[in-house]
Amino acid sequence: MATRTAERARDDTRLALLFILPALIGFVVFLLWPTIRGVYLSFTRFNLLTPARWSGLDNYTRMVQDPVFWNAMGVTVYYVVVNIAIQTALAMVIAVLMQRLTRRTWLRGLVLTPYLVSNVVAALVFLWILDYQLGIGNRVLELIGLDRIAFLADSGWVIPTMALINVWRHVGYTALLIFAGLQTIPETLYEAARVDGANEVRMFRRITLPLLRPVMAVVLIVTVVGSFQVFDTVAITTRGGPVDSSRVLQFYIYEAAFSRFQFGYASAMSVALLAVLVVITFVQYRLTRAGTSDLAGGG
Template structure:
């Protein structure tokens, strides 16, 4: 009598597999494609098609009322010779540096304090509360608080013996003030992202460091920051992309002024598209901002090594 091993398929005399052969798993590829089809359609309709359309319009002259005319690289030549565009790039970069630098540091401190002092859900909700306020509402509230004549912020400066400051009306203070308004709104959300990264760090690493006599500062620089690097890289990439797209806070407070002190790229694109109806040039400006974001994101990803982790 032939002895057969369990779980091994043997061929019958007619060449077919035996009855006790393991059945094949059903192919769910078609079902999976069916489930992701709505997302793919939305991605194509609302992202890829507008992107392709915008790139095409950047090579045309179009005022929305007449047919578009192909003009080649004329919009890009105009852009490189446009001093307002280069000023908008500088203003945007200055805003990004202020917003990301302050926001990341403050959010990291808040996240570490939450991990060390309390992990209460109520505290997390309080920290996240500013993020639930819309950008326009937050900007208007701070616009009233910091008003040069009637704002309580300037009144408090007078009470302590300082001069009033034109937070939204002076060239020196416009962008820093807008950056701080958005830091207030987004730091809670950023802190929760970093807090989630802190939760993934094994507690036994800190216990072993304490046994070895490591101080809190040493544990923070030697354990927390290195193991938090992928999350910090992700947070920086998301925050930089969002900061480059700042528009509503500037629009409802300064409108790009005084002069061009707060005219960021998004505001300049909007003005060309919907105030001057120069959609071809506005599309070229949008493509330029896309190129800047691609380059910045690529270098951020490579420098922070956001796709790698030291946790094994």
Template sequence: MSSPSPARTGSTPRPAPPDDTKLALLFIAPAALGFLVFLVWPTVRGIYLSFTRFNLLRPAEFVGVDNYTRMFADPVFWNALWVTLQYVVLNIGFQTILALVIAVMMQRLTQSTWLRGLILTPYLVSNVVAAMLFLWILDYQLGFGQVVLESIGLERIPFLGSADWAIPTIAFINTWRHVGYTALLIFAGLQTIPETVYEAARMDGSSEVSTFLRITVPLLRPILALGLIITVVGSFQVFDTVAVATQGGPVNATRVLQFYIYDLAFGRFQFGYASALSVALLLVLMAVTFVQYRLTRADSTDLD
């Protein structure tokens, strides 16, 4: 007795799906090319230049670790690193707390799309424009902000002209610009928390503060960790606001590391030494990001 034909049993093999590898590589190629040309190659070139003496007027001269030895003995470098750390702590503190408050208020009071767009508006303003705006508002002689202070009985404050006020003021300016983006990021995280969790907490008699600290914050941990990593890396690279508002003054009070690197490279043409400081900044950012990632457990969530 003959076996049933494939046509009758429905066992005809299906054609293999088309191989889209070449098409995928074609779409990836522009981004990969840009990544290699504008990120990988400058990084490799910068690491090489950090071991040389180079000023554009003559070929790079290999000097080994002399630039790094100079860096460890450079008091301006250590001051720039300390000033940068102060700025990062203030900026992250202001930005995270304000963004969390704004996000929770949007979640509890209104989820208006128009309001979200309004909150995001400062983020659409460039750092240079924001710095120029607050430079005018906070000007000691003619600033509108100084007039407001006097109208409520306070003395004028040299926000950008005082060593004590300059870094907190720059941190506030950049907080104003970026807090909307961070708030919307946290707001998106709040949307992922099931309402049933809050209903269970209310049934157990949990207060608003207790619910926020014991439920909302732990469940937001991955989003908060992502926001912290993004904002910390961005804060370490602050440059525009300092370059426009204070130029590193008064007396190096706002000479952050990025501005010092720029001054060495394009002001003094010490590209080798500037590259060494850039490599040091890269290593600091890698270490900070790794520590943040491990401490915050950004790769896991309590919702699972």
């Protein structure tokens, strides 16, 4: 009997490894190996035409002294702050409204619809809508008595505009993540609060927000990491203009690699971005105590 149990366990292990193998191969080929290769190339001079030559910390020294790199980093941080602030606030409002007013499945599908549109398509559509001369957006502004706005050609408007484009696309997905977190909060807590005379605002502050903290921590980590990697919208709409005001770090890395063939320097900037994301993720995780739940503690 013990022998049959041991054989069945071995068979299950082999079957599990067989199912895991395709994902493991994809992880090694498309993520792990490119990461290791990129870290190595960051210490070399490489332009595709000649073999990579070891250059030590030259690329990192150049990066620290490169004003365009620091401008790109600043523009990226500005974009992330605007995007995350607006997206999180809107997603929270949408999720709470779905939770408190209606939970119909078709509404969740409708909210998620923009997320099904690719970044490139969304950027192209808004490029036409917000065009200064022919865009319907500026036409609407004129009809209500306002002046036209160069949304994607004015240095003061370009980053908020791109942030709003991506908010439109991602806010539904973020709202559904928060909505899923709201489902884990027992309704009995709200019923007890109503008996005590608490209104909706107070219940949101004292019950919803504290118990939603682990979910919000994960949502913020995912959205911040994703926002730092913005590329498609910039590449389609402005290509870094006007005057570097929308040249985010991902686009600068792309230019260094595929316009100037400086793959070593582009790899160094990619490694620097990776390090920044690791630090931000670690700090967010610790500050938000994402691994603990007030609900579990209360139980």
